[in-house]
Amino acid sequence: MFKYQRTDLPLEKDTNGRFLPWLIAFMVFLTVISFGVLLALNSVVSRWDSSIGNSISIQLYSQQNPTADNTVLQKVLSLLAENKDIRKYEVISDQQIMNLVKPWLGEAYETLDFPMPRLISVELVEGTKIDATLLEKQISDQGIDVSVDDHYVWLARFIDFVKTIQWVVLMILGFVLFALVGTVVFVTRTGLEVHREVIEVLHFIGAQDQYIARQFAGRAMVMSFRGAILGSTLGTLALFVIIFFLEKIGNNFVIELYPQFFYTGLLIGLPIFVGLTARSAAQTTVLWLLSRIP
Amino acid sequence: MLGNNPIVQFENVGLRYGVGPEVLKDVSFALDAGSFHFLVGDSGAGKSSLLKLIYLALRPSRGLISLFGNDIVTTPRSMLPSIRRKIGVVFQEFRLLEHLSAFDNVALPLRVSEAEENLVQKHVLELLEWVGLENHIRARPPTLSGGQQQRLAIARAIIARPRVLLADEPTGNVDDHMAFRLMHLFEELNRLGTTIIIATHNMSLVKKLGNTFLRLENGNLKIIASGNKENSESSG
Ligand SMILES: Nc1ncnc2c1ncn2[C@@H]1O[C@H](COP(=O)(O)OP(=O)(O)OP(=O)(O)O)[C@@H](O)[C@H]1O
Numbered sequence: 001m002f003k004y005q006r007t008d009l010p011l012e013k014d015t016n017g018r019f020l021p022w023l024i025a026f027m028v029f030l031t032v033i034s035f036g037v038l039l040a041l042n043s044v045v046s047r048w049d050s051s052i053g054n055s056i057s058i059q060l061y062s063q064q065n066p067t068a069d070n071t072v073l074q075k076v077l078s079l080l081a082e083n084k085d086i087r088k089y090e091v092i093s094d095q096q097i098m099n100l101v102k103p104w105l106g107e108a109y110e111t112l113d114f115p116m117p118r119l120i121s122v123e124l125v126e127g128t129k130i131d132a133t134l135l136e137k138q139i140s141d142q143g144i145d146v147s148v149d150d151h152y153v154w155l156a157r158f159i160d161f162v163k164t165i166q167w168v169v170l171m172i173l174g175f176v177l178f179a180l181v182g183t184v185v186f187v188t189r190t191g192l193e194v195h196r197e198v199i200e201v202l203h204f205i206g207a208q209d210q211y212i213a214r215q216f217a218g219r220a221m222v223m224s225f226r227g228a229i230l231g232s233t234l235g236t237l238a239l240f241v242i243i244f245f246l247e248k249i250g251n252n253f254v255i256e257l258y259p260q261f262f263y264t265g266l267l268i269g270l271p272i273f274v275g276l277t278a279r280s281a282a283q284t285t286v287l288w289l290l291s292r293i294p
Numbered sequence: 295m296l297g298n299n300p301i302v303q304f305e306n307v308g309l310r311y312g313v314g315p316e317v318l319k320d321v322s323f324a325l326d327a328g329s330f331h332f333l334v335g336d337s338g339a340g341k342s343s344l345l346k347l348i349y350l351a352l353r354p355s356r357g358l359i360s361l362f363g364n365d366i367v368t369t370p371r372s373m374l375p376s377i378r379r380k381i382g383v384v385f386q387e388f389r390l391l392e393h394l395s396a397f398d399n400v401a402l403p404l405r406v407s408e409a410e411e412n413l414v415q416k417h418v419l420e421l422l423e424w425v426g427l428e429n430h431i432r433a434r435p436p437t438l439s440g441g442q443q444q445r446l447a448i449a450r451a452i453i454a455r456p457r458v459l460l461a462d463e464p465t466g467n468v469d470d471h472m473a474f475r476l477m478h479l480f481e482e483l484n485r486l487g488t489t490i491i492i493a494t495h496n497m498s499l500v501k502k503l504g505n506t507f508l509r510l511e512n513g514n515l516k517i518i519a520s521g522n523k524e525n526s527e528s529s530g
Pocket residue numbers: 311314317335336337338339340341342343344386
């Protein structure tokens with residue numbers, strides 16, 4: 001795929017296709033970044049969905065007094081125990097809270113000094129829903145400073161947002177594919193026009209359309225493949241840089257979103273896919289245009 | 295040889311370019327396999343046009359053309375390459391590929407028909423030697439003289455051993471000595487069974503070789519036997 005084969009058409013001297021590898025490099029770069037975003041969002045959503053889909057959380061604000069805090073906690077827990085829609089509840093330890101918050105605040109969290117609220121994670125009986133505002137009122141009626149979160153509102157909003165982004169990314173990928181094929185078709189058509197004389201001679205000598213198409217297709221493949229290698233290498237490097245900086249500010253969950261095969265796929269699979277797509281686009285274009293010659 | 299089956303046959307063929315006047319009118323003739331013909335006529339008489347009809351560069355405006363027994367109107371496009379491979383052409387303006395070496399130009403018909411590369415090497419080198427271009431194997435056509443280009447064009451036309459050889463003014467750019475050498479080359483090919491049609495202005499050559507010839511005049515074709523005994527085959 002790297003080397004041009006010997007061709008009867010002076011395709012290597014064509015100026016009209018010089019921009020092709022660069023354009024393809026740019027498009028593939030865009031694709032790699034888009035893929036990265038798409039995959040990251042997918043895994044974030046599925047994580048959150050499974051961890052907080054069927055749960056609500058209760059936050060008790062600290063009174064700056066451990067004994068008072070504990071009394072309040074026991075009161076709330078007994079209220080929860082009475083509720084038949086609740087399958088399970090659990091007080092989240094400080095360490096767990098730290099782990100939850102750390103990805104968002106990073107190492108900076110350690111240096112923060114403010115009273116942590118008490119968190120109670122509540123799991124509902126399968127298929128039930130609890131009105132968070134009602135529960136909140138029930139608890140605060142006991143004179144307790146509380147906030148009840150059923151996650152659904154903001155999770156739903158977040159998922160909607162992610163879905164929108166996913167559509168945008170898919171549209172970018174669709175556009176890239178469309179632009180790739182369109183560019184190859186355009187370059188091939190111009191090439192046929194430029195080399196009309198030579199193609200005519202080849203026909204008179206007895207060349208089949210396939211023979212001519214093969215040369216255009218081979219060239220389109222080599223140029224696209226080279227461009228795609230450049231684009232996917234730069235794109236993957238860019239992803240690494242992004243991950244590196246996210247890690248540096250403490251987002252240690254990002255790295256595991258990209259398994260090893262993902263990079264291999266980008267670095268090798270994508271250029272091969274692009275090369276083969278360009279080849280068949282050029283091939284089809286030549287065969288179609290030549291078939292219209294009487 | 296194919297006996298009575300003509301290898302090239304024209305019946306009432308007319309040709310016009312666009313909306314212009316008819317360049318060829320009611321041209322009818324049949325060439326037997328293994329025959330040798332000159333095609334003569336003044337400049338602009340339509341010699342090149344007639345040859346273009348045979349090598350399928352042009353379609354007739356009317357009439358019937360059959361090559362090797364195939365009616366070319368009903369022959370599907372996918373069959374044309376196999377017919378064209380049986381026809382070698384020396385174009386009047388050579389039409390050598392300028393970006394390819396002499397060697398690659400001559401090799402083209404073999405490569406187009408997917409011949410094995412070691413056979414290509416052998417045959418092409420032999421033929422280049424035969425036409426006296428063994429010292430210009432790597433040369434590109436624009437660096438060759440007119441006569442050298444002409445010999446290169448001839449070599450390309452005959453490398454794949456076509457059954458029919460069409461040569462459009464193949465002696466136009468060479469001196470008389472080379473012209474006769476080339477004519478002997480054509481005669482030798484003819485002896486090996488190739489049907490040959492040579493379009494030329496050079497009447498002295500025609501007279502010397504004394505073959506029957508085809509004369510184009512006002513778009514009509516006359517077949518003239520050697521010794522100038524005219525017998526009109528078609529008139530308009
Ligand atoms: N592509 C074309 N478009 C329009 N008219 C053409 C075209 N090619 C040839 N003609 C016309 O057809 C006539 C025959 O041309 P042709 O080239 O066949 O003559 P010729 O006998 O080969 O001449 P010469 O001996 O000069 O090569 C001429 O009047 C020419 O002007």
